[in-house]
Amino acid sequence: MAQGIDFQISARDGKARRCALSTPRGEIRTPAFMPVGTAATVKAMLPGSVRETGADILLGNTYHLMLRPGAQRVHDLGGLHRFMNWDRPILTDSGGFQVMSLADLRRLSEDGVKFRSHIDGSEHMLSPETSMEIQKLLGSDIVMCFDECPALPADRERIAESMRLSMRWAQRSRDAFGDRPGHALFGIQQGGLEEDLRGESAEALAAIGFDGYAIGGLAVGEGQEAMFGCLDFAPGQLPDDKPRYLMGVGKPDDIVGAVRRGVDMFDCVLPSRSGRTGQGLTRRGPVNLRNARHKDDPRPLDPECACPCCSGYSRAYLHHVVRSGEIIASMLLTWHNLHYYQELMQGLRDAIEAGRLDAFAADFDAQRAQGDLPPV
Template sequence: MSRFSFILQATDGAARTGRIDTPRGAIRTPAFMPVGTAATVKAMLPESVASTGADILLGNTYHLMLRPGAERVHALGGLHRFMNWDKPILTDSGGFQVMSLADLRKLDESGVTFRSHIDGSKHALSPERSMEIQRLLGSDIVMAFDECPALPADRDRLASSMHLSMRWARRSREAFGDRPGHALFGIQQGGLEHDLREESAAALREIGFEGYAIGGLAVGEGQEAMFGCLDHAPAMLPEDKPRYLMGVGKPDDIVGAVARGVDMMDCVLPSRSGRTGQAWTRRGQVNLRNARHADDPRPLDEACGCPACRGYSRAYLHHVTRSQEMIAGMLLTWHNLHYYQELMQGMRDAIAEGRFSEFEAAFHAARAEGDIERL
C-alpha cells in the first residue's frame, strides 16, 4: 500500500500549491473539501460531487457515531463503501460538535461525556475513543481530538484549553498507532493569541503528525481578526506538511487563507447556501428568492459550466426556490460546489504560474462589480 505523502510544487509569496498522495488518490492543493456530515453531501450524488472537481470529502465523527454508529459502518465495509465514495475522506474528531451541539456535556482530563442532541442518549468521547471511531469509519485523514472554545474567550480560558488539547493530541498520536496509508493531523489552538499559537505549534511539532490543522478560527471572531491570526499561524507549522484551516468558509475567506499559506479548507456553506436559495458566483452572492429574478431568462452565471447554469434560467431557479421544490437545492448546491472547485483550480494555476496577486486582485474586482443588472 502506498503511503501518505505531501509534495510542495510551487509557492507565490506565502501561497502554496502541491499534492497530497494517498492510497485512494491524489488531493490537489489548495483543496476545498465539501462536507458530507452524515455520509452524504446534502442534495448531491457522490459522482456529481466528484464531477465538480472535489478530490476529498469531509465526514463528521460526532454525527456518524450517533447515527448510524461507527461499528455499523465498519461492519458494512467502511465509510467509503457505505456512501459510495472511492476518493479520500477526512473525518473530524468530534470535539467541535460536542462543544456546539451536545446537551449537558461534561469536560475533564479524560475527555467529554455528553447527551446526544438527537435522542438524549449518553456518550463519551476521549482521544482514544475518537481514534477508534475514525479507524472504524476507515477515513484516510484522521483528526486529533481537541477542544475548541468559542471566541471571544479570555486568555486564561484559551491557554488552559490549548494545553488540554495538546495533552489530548499526544494521546491521539499514541492511540492512532501505526496505520500505513492513513494520516493523523494535529490541531493548533490558542485563539487569537500569537504566543499561545506558537506554543501549540511547538508542542505539535514535537509529537509529530502527517499534517497540521489551524483550529479555533471561524468561530465568531470576524474576518479581520481571523486574517490577523493567519498572518502568522500557518508559518509556525512545518513547511513540508499540509496545513488545514478548519471550517472556512466564504470565497473571500478562502482566497485570503490561501494567500497566507493554507493548503486545505472545508465548510458547509456551499451546500447549506444552496438549500436556502443562495448562490455564490464570481460576482458575489445571489439570492434566488428575490423577485427581481422572476422574469429573467438569463443563466445564473453565463461563464459557468455547471448544470444549473447550462440548462436553467434565473426565472426557473427563482420559481423552484420559492416553491420549495427539491430540485432547487440540488441545482444550487451543484452550482456552488462547482464554483468553489473552479476557484480552487484558478488559485492552483495562478500560484504555479507566479501570478497569484493578479488573480487575487481580479477576484476582488469581479466581486466588487456586484450581480448583473436586473432586466
C-alpha cells in the same frame, strides 16, 4: 508521512503553496476545498456529481456518524467509503467541535467529554482514544486528533488552559492512532488569536509529530479581520513540509485570503447550505434567487459558469423552484455552488503555479465589487 501518504510542494507564490497530497485512494490537489458530507452524504448531491465538480476529498463527521448510524455499523457494512459510495479520500473530524456546539449536558474533564446526544438524549463519552477508535472503524484516510475548541471571544487564561489540554489530548491521539499504513493523522493548533499561545501549540504538535497540521479555533465568531490577523502568523508557525488545513473556512474571500497566507486545505458547509436556502454563490458575489427581480430573467445564474445549473436553467426557473420549495432547487444550486468553489480552487492552483496570485486576487476582488448582473 505515514506509509502510502506523500506530500509534495510543486510551486510557491509568496506564502501560498501549490501542493499534492497523495493517498492510496487518490491525489488531493491543493489548495483544496473539501465538501462537507456530515452524515455520509453531501446534501442534495450524488457522490459522482460531487466528483464531477472537481472535488478530490470529502469531509465526514465523527460526532454525527457515531450517533447515527453508529461507527461499528458503518465498519460492518464495509467502511465509510463503501457505505456512501465514495471511493476517493475522506477526512473525518474528531467530533470535539460538535460536542461543544451541539451536545446537551456536556461535562469536560482531563479524560474527555461526557455528553448527551442531541438526537435522543443517550449518554456518550468522547476521548482521544475513543475518537481514534471511531475514526478507525469509519476507515477515513485522514484522521483528526481530538481537541477542545473554546468559542471566541474568550479570556487569555481560558484559551491557554484549553490549548494545553488539547496538546495533552494530541499526544494521547497520536499514541492511540498507532501505526496505520496508508492513513494520516493531523494535529490541530489552538491558541485563539494569541501569537505566543499559537506558537506554543505549534511547537508541542511538531514535537509529537503529525502527517499534517490544522489551524483550529478560528471562524468561531471573531470576524474576518481578526482571523486574517491570526493567519498572518499561524501557518508559518507550523512545519513547512506538511499540509496546513484551516478548519471550517469558509466564504470565497476567506479562502483567497487564507491561501495567500499559506493555507492548503479548507472545508465549509456554506456552498451546500446556501444551495438549500436559495442562494447561488457566484464570481460576482452571492445571489438570492428568492428575490422577485429574477422571476422573468431568462439568463443563467452565472453566464461564465459551465455547471449543469447554469448551462441548462434560467434564473426565472431557479426563482420558481426555490419559491415553490421544489427539491430540484437544492440540487441545482448546491451543484452550482460546489462547482464554483472547485473552479475557484483550480484558479488559485493555476495562479500559484504561474506566479500571478496577486493578480488573481485583484481580479477576484474586482469581479465581486461589481455586484450581481443588472436586472433585465
